[in-house]
Amino acid sequence: RTTFKWLWRATYLSLFLGVGAVIYNGYSDRHPEEQFAPDPEKKTLVILGTGWGSVSLLKKLDTANYNVVVISPRNYFLFTPLLPSCTTGNIEHRSIMEPVRQILRHKKAAVKFYEAEATKIDYERKVIKISDNSDIKGTINETEVPYDMLVIGVGAENATFGIPGVRENSCFLKEIRDAQAIRTKIMDCVETAAFKDQDSSEIDRLLHMVVVGGGPTGVEFAGELRDFFDEDIKKLIPEISPRFKVTLIEALPTVLPMFSKQLIDYTESTFKEEHIEIKTKTMVKKVTDKTVEAQVTNPDGSKSMITIPYGLLVWATGNAVRPLIKDLMSQIPAQKESRRGLAVNEYLVVQGARDIWAVGDCAVAGYAPTAQVAAQEGGFLARLFNNMAKTEALESRIKELSSNLNLKPGNTAEITAEIEGLEKQLRRVQDVKPFNYSHQGSLAYIGSEKAVADIAWLNGNVASGGKLTYLFWRSAYLSMCFSTRNRVLVALDWIKAKLYGRDVSRE
């Protein structure tokens, strides 16, 4: 009984503390401290993008040290790991978006934000051309922004490898609008398949959801899609449920090549149970409005072509370099050999350029293009820039004291001691180690409330898959959400979907 009593008390206390934290966070979000205007004498630091790399930099940057300008066509940060859940309405899209103005309002010194796309970086003149590509146009839609220091964190675009028909006919899964388009299209296919007197072969085509790319994006989406069907659509429109089919097409011999062998096997067997067909060694060569044409490598090594009819096609074959980055690379001779993005050194400085750094998917630093890498790179640059500002401040103080020393030769002991102290601090501040990525592990949701995880543990690796890993996946991503507001919204969405089901109304 005593244990029971203590357990209740602990539950009450944690609930009380949790609610208290939510209220406190909400209050401080709505009542930020006064911000001061930055000193115009300070250097202008321009940051391109509001994704994982740039926002992690902004989070830790002391904005009082620079005139910070942020430029991005997206005025919010997007928590991409939960984007596949938005395609089926398991999570509402606004729950994983954090307005960038909200983030910037909490910085010590004010930061300028322009919702615009950088269209050209002129690294010789140190200016960026920007363009307002939103639907509402003012009288000025294009202008230039000069910089002293530039951080490029513009991410990557979807790779299509020039395969005909991909751009015109498939949905991507990178941005919020992609997830919304997929959600609408799933329901459109379902409702059209359920149309009175619908042709039988057309029902099969409309209810065939094809995913190209067996990387984590494709796998997570296929899992979410199957859940949506099994948990909601099947109950609401039972007559079409036996015809619903998900196929995942992958060019390589396995899906999730970055995970350990046992997790690949686990994913493949789970997909089999969930009736998700995996077609490996199958490379899509052409896409039309209703079919996918793919080349299959048969077990004897011979190749044959197959045609697969589809209702919804989601294209998830990884990243390609953005035109802005390609253009900058073509201006810098040292970037000639780089193919997958801006080659950077161990301090994330763009090779061959002055005062330009790059983070995340647009940079080639020898790591996978993941949020984890981008976030650590952004954090590293914040520490680097904070240190650079401290160095400058210390150097100028030392200079000032040294000249005092010359002017007032009688009062040297005190000044010399202060200079020595400052020099010590300076050596500590200047000792910045190169960027070193620390891999925490990989996680992926595979449907049916199961997840796979390769977690870095004591210089080794722990592989796990199943329902418990799914609970770990949920709590890990919930804790990684950008703000308390995001955490609360995501948790409420999960509860809402569990209690009432996903919303199947088509927007």
Ligand code: FAD
């Ligand atoms: P992004 O986060 O893509 O941000 C780029 C920013 O630049 C955006 O704000 C964009 O609007 C802006 N921009 C674009 N063009 C311009 C321009 N011309 N001028 C100015 N700004 C511009 N990684 C993980 O580690 N774990 C996961 O679970 C995970 N899940 C994912 C799920 C999905 C569906 C996807 C698509 C990716 C996932 N990733 C995950 C990968 C991760 O999202 C990326 O590696 C990460 O977003 C890269 O960060 P970034 O800052 O380089 O780019």
Ligand code: NAI
């Ligand atoms: P990816 O590059 O990881 O996988 C794309 C897959 O598409 C590859 O396996 C490739 O062989 C296949 N492919 C390419 N062309 C093809 C074709 N014509 N036909 C058939 N298959 C083809 O891309 P993804 O999944 O979009 O991930 C991008 C990055 O984001 C990766 O670094 C990934 O690790 C990260 N990410 C991480 C997640 C996680 O940790 N849970 C979730 C989503 C993305």
